[in-house]
Amino acid sequence: MKYPNNYTRPYLTEKNVKAFHKYMAAKFKAEIVNKDDKVSMEIIDWALGLMGVMDKGEFLKRYAITIGDRIYIPYEIGKGTMAQKVGQIILICHEMTHVIQGELDHAMKLKYLMSKSRRAHMESEAMHCNLEMYYWYYQKNLPVSALVKALEAYSLRDEDIAVAQTHLKVYSMITSRGVVASPVSKAAIAWWGNRYRNDSTN
Numbered sequence: 001m002k003y004p005n006n007y008t009r010p011y012l013t014e015k016n017v018k019a020f021h022k023y024m025a026a027k028f029k030a031e032i033v034n035k036d037d038k039v040s041m042e043i044i045d046w047a048l049g050l051m052g053v054m055d056k057g058e059f060l061k062r063y064a065i066t067i068g069d070r071i072y073i074p075y076e077i078g079k080g081t082m083a084q085k086v087g088q089i090i091l092i093c094h095e096m097t098h099v100i101q102g103e104l105d106h107a108m109k110l111k112y113l114m115s116k117s118r119r120a121h122m123e124s125e126a127m128h129c130n131l132e133m134y135y136w137y138y139q140k141n142l143p144v145s146a147l148v149k150a151l152e153a154y155s156l157r158d159e160d161i162a163v164a165q166t167h168l169k170v171y172s173m174i175t176s177r178g179v180v181a182s183p184v185s186k187a188a189i190a191w192w193g194n195r196y197r198n199d200s201t202n
């Protein structure tokens with residue numbers, strides 16, 4: 001799939017960003033949960049412990065985490081500035097990739113938590129969505145260096161980050177040629193495209 005021609009950047013509202021989250025959750029059979037409740041916090045705490053993430057507080061404030069088909073998000077859907085709304089769209093696409101990874105291989109969920117090299121691989125695959133959805137909205141490349149910087153929070157070794165960086169450079173090259181490769185980004189871009197063809201008032 002290529003990026004659509006005659007593209008109009010959608011005007012993001014609380015309503016359409018919420019509708020988008022709802023669509024993505026249904027499409028990829030995931031549940032999106034705000035991580036404010038006690039049980040969620042205990043599950044996340046356990047997962048971050050397995051990953052060896054030291055600064056759990058910082059991680060929880062800034063990052064989403066997917067465990068099985070549950071996506072724990074650190075934001076209120078559709079709230080915030082335009083840039084924050086774009087960020088939510090990008091993040092939910094990223095996390096949906098983790099849901100797919102878990103479905104393709106159920107052992108993957110544990111591999112993500114236990115193996116640093118697997119985690120780096122799965123993160124770079126999911127970050128392909130970050131590159132694609134950023135490009136979709138801003139029509140320019142998200143610098144790979146920003147994603148590599150974000151990887152630092154995932155308790156990875158330098159060699160894992162180096163491999164992820166190589167993957168990301170390739171993904172970035174593909175994206176800058178206007179190709180949408182990830183199934184999640186394809187679904188997301190098609191959804192926004194249909195919406196704006198059918199109903200330009202939203």
Ligand SMILES: [Zn+2]
Pocket residue numbers: 094095098122123126
């Ligand atoms: Zn991730």
